[in-house]
Amino acid sequence: xKLDRNWEERIxxxxxxxxxxxxxxxxxxGKLFVRKRLALLFxxxxxxxxxxxxxxxxxxxPADGVVTAIGKVEGKxxxxxxxxxxVKAGSWGAKTVEKIIRIQETAEKLKVPLFYLVDSAGARIxxxxxxxxxxxxxxxxxxxxxxxxxxxPQICLLFxxxxxxxxxxxxxxxxxxxxxxxASMYLGSPRMAxxxxxxxxxxxxxxxxxxxxxxxxxxxxxxxxxxxxxxEAQKYIxxxxxNFKEKTEVKEPAAxxxxxxxxxxxxxxxxxxxxxxxxxxxxxxxxxxxxEIKALFAKELITGFARINGKAVGIVANQPKQKGGVLxxxxxxxxxxxxxxxxxxxxxxxxxxxxxGFMIGTxxxxxxxxxxxxxxxxxxxxxxxxxxxxxxxxxYGAGLYAMAGPAFEPDCCIALPSAQIAVMGPEAAVNxxxxxxxxxxxxxxxxxxxxxKRKEYQENIDIYRLASxxxxxxxxxxxxxxxxxxxxxxxxxxxxxxxxxxxxxxxPV
Amino acid sequence: xxxxxxxxxxxxxxxxxxxxxxxxxxxxxxxxESMKMEIPISSEVEGVVEExxxxxxxxxxxxxxxxxxKDK
Numbered sequence: 001x002k003l004d005r006n007w008e009e010r011i012x013x014x015x016x017x018x019x020x021x022x023x024x025x026x027x028x029x030g031k032l033f034v035r036k037r038l039a040l041l042f043x044x045x046x047x048x049x050x051x052x053x054x055x056x057x058x059x060x061x062p063a064d065g066v067v068t069a070i071g072k073v074e075g076k077x078x079x080x081x082x083x084x085x086x087v088k089a090g091s092w093g094a095k096t097v098e099k100i101i102r103i104q105e106t107a108e109k110l111k112v113p114l115f116y117l118v119d120s121a122g123a124r125i126x127x128x129x130x131x132x133x134x135x136x137x138x139x140x141x142x143x144x145x146x147x148x149x150x151x152x153p154q155i156c157l158l159f160x161x162x163x164x165x166x167x168x169x170x171x172x173x174x175x176x177x178x179x180x181x182x183a184s185m186y187l188g189s190p191r192m193a194x195x196x197x198x199x200x201x202x203x204x205x206x207x208x209x210x211x212x213x214x215x216x217x218x219x220x221x222x223x224x225x226x227x228x229x230x231x232e233a234q235k236y237i238x239x240x241x242x243n244f245k246e247k248t249e250v251k252e253p254a255a256x257x258x259x260x261x262x263x264x265x266x267x268x269x270x271x272x273x274x275x276x277x278x279x280x281x282x283x284x285x286x287x288x289x290x291x292e293i294k295a296l297f298a299k300e301l302i303t304g305f306a307r308i309n310g311k312a313v314g315i316v317a318n319q320p321k322q323k324g325g326v327l328x329x330x331x332x333x334x335x336x337x338x339x340x341x342x343x344x345x346x347x348x349x350x351x352x353x354x355x356x357g358f359m360i361g362t363x364x365x366x367x368x369x370x371x372x373x374x375x376x377x378x379x380x381x382x383x384x385x386x387x388x389x390x391x392x393x394x395x396y397g398a399g400l401y402a403m404a405g406p407a408f409e410p411d412c413c414i415a416l417p418s419a420q421i422a423v424m425g426p427e428a429a430v431n432x433x434x435x436x437x438x439x440x441x442x443x444x445x446x447x448x449x450x451x452x453k454r455k456e457y458q459e460n461i462d463i464y465r466l467a468s469x470x471x472x473x474x475x476x477x478x479x480x481x482x483x484x485x486x487x488x489x490x491x492x493x494x495x496x497x498x499x500x501x502x503x504x505x506x507x508p509v
Numbered sequence: 510x511x512x513x514x515x516x517x518x519x520x521x522x523x524x525x526x527x528x529x530x531x532x533x534x535x536x537x538x539x540x541x542e543s544m545k546m547e548i549p550i551s552s553e554v555e556g557v558v559e560e561x562x563x564x565x566x567x568x569x570x571x572x573x574x575x576x577x578x579k580d581k
Contacts, residue, residue, distance in 0.1 A: 325546070
């Protein structure tokens, strides 16, 4: 017997994963082998692995279906857990769960980001007593995720299913990338849905990547391939520090993208006409630095990371081109989550407001728009990072509040000369205040009366008047906004604020 | 049967396609007036307008069907 006791052979066997037919099945779906995924994710394709020999004595369970690794991504040390769907469909046995818990513990000790590369059928029922209910059963994975949230970045790349309990892994991560056509999340499979509740539905419709990235909001970034998911994850992590105690690394500054029009010309004269906020964002950030979160979900609000003069910022912007930029329950949720994410990792916030207010009507009241709106206002209030509020065009009603209006202690509230701040717009206000008067006037006099009152109203809310009342801190032309932001973000860097002393708030949910 | 639905409640201000007209994904088909704003509604699908279920000035609620389309 050789002294190394067939080390090389054993390693080779473990590294080859499950049976060839499962590799072939994955390949047919455009899925990469778990070790190939790791090779793409890690710098130079190198990593160190723990628990490689897990269940190595049992035939057909190499590494017990999960690779747990530590290595560098974009120069930063990170921990990774990655399911191997060629081994029992990536299901969780007792050792699988133990390995996942251990890599979480490692990430916590080292205070480094943790990636979850998910492709798993869920619990291995045959192992349930060992892996499901106990102290170090699967429940501990979620408990740990909750504990790690806000301490270290947790990133989920969903390559295949994440079923039943496993679907909570993405739910507790900061961000979820989903591969279109392969990734899915669901508590009960379509087969189970048909058996238990009688619903006939396809997997794609019930829990597919597109659905989750556009309707449920459980997915953040929809990608076409696994390679793209990995590239996006590498890009994402570049906006973050390794943990809550550190700050994001500054990159080489870049000028904004060359625009066809001046920034000021983007904004239509008619306050009620739509324009594209993406173009406005491009005009003030470093070229090609925008990394959007939830692009397909609640499009009336844009959330994403960008760099301004090389420094990472989180942008929350109304999109007048979608639903008039009105805030809905979903957009409020989207904002609340994004703001919390930025605040946890010291990423300064930039609010770009052009908002007619929160949506009204039966539909949204039934959907609980008030409590969802409260989440956004709560998250924005609590955010203690440098916070700049820019009123690009209008900020009406609670829309002003939600977009970090003056009462919510932004470090400054800047208005463009085109800005209008009011409880409501002139049309609505004149109707509300003078409804009876208008009715009592002879028909031929009404129009002139309304015009006159609107004009008075406009004058009353004139932005220079609001600035003279110290409501806004400065008025800045659109084309000078970037320079203003560069300077201010730099000067606000030393901000060190504790919002409130207590155990924690009673979160509006 | 393909349909174009509204994503938001509001009054139909302008209908921008006619019966028998081809529409492509991303094309603006209706402008609503809601929350004192002009709200363009775009088609997500491709097809030919077979039936127009709304009139200018009528109220539509979120998810109401505006047009029925047939294949080109």
